[in-house]
Amino acid sequence: MNTPVLVKDVMWREVDIIDSKSTVQSALNDMQHKKTKMLIVDKAHDHDEYGVVLIADIAAKVIAEGRSLERVNAYEIMSKPAISVHPNMDIRYCARFLTRLNLSRCPVLDNGKIVGVVSLTNIVLNGLRIV
Template identity: 30%
Template structure:
């Protein structure tokens, strides 16, 4: 069975992502990320997105090099080129882009302006929700699955028991139930 899952990116993206100017210090970027409780800042030159700085960039390019965050500019450690996605794309297309570009975050752009960001965590949230829906559909469609055992209503042995409202019923008791 195929289920169409073309969820618009606009439904799951976070709006107003944390941004920082390229000339700002890594210390300022870290403070903004802490304030906003996020793992990255989109780097801007004017209002144009030119890169992204992540916790990993800070750890590997500043902390591990024993540099002072207050002396290092964001532009010197940011990841480029910036991989972005258009706002009118779908969650599936975002997932494919993340896989093909090996990134965990995609800034969402609309007419050249950053309007949001979508992360792997955001996509996993959608996947979990769809999995729950699919599980419910499977349970509903499994209603006609037969089991062998004793009917909970009449006590007779049957090889055609079906769970109905959490009670295992034989064919005769199910027919009586439908007549009520």
């Protein structure tokens, strides 16, 4: 039997976490600087959940509505709780999970802590190299 390729084998380990009170302008600057399409919004306290802000959220909830990038905070447009996967999940199940939910990427959580981000691009390009 072949050893499965796991999420932890293909995920990005550099995670972009912002504060929920960050402005959308600040979040967008981070996205441009780090060349990412998703930022993770940090928990406010231990019993809170992580959120995510996607480029699509900024387009739909800020730009399309004519709101100011400087006056909208990340918490106003984020999706929370963030849908996440475990680092030991087989990439085949992760790919099914993401496509079923119409997502291209999500955070990877281990024991309630963010350890990475996985995307369909990571799975397709890196998963093939490892197999």
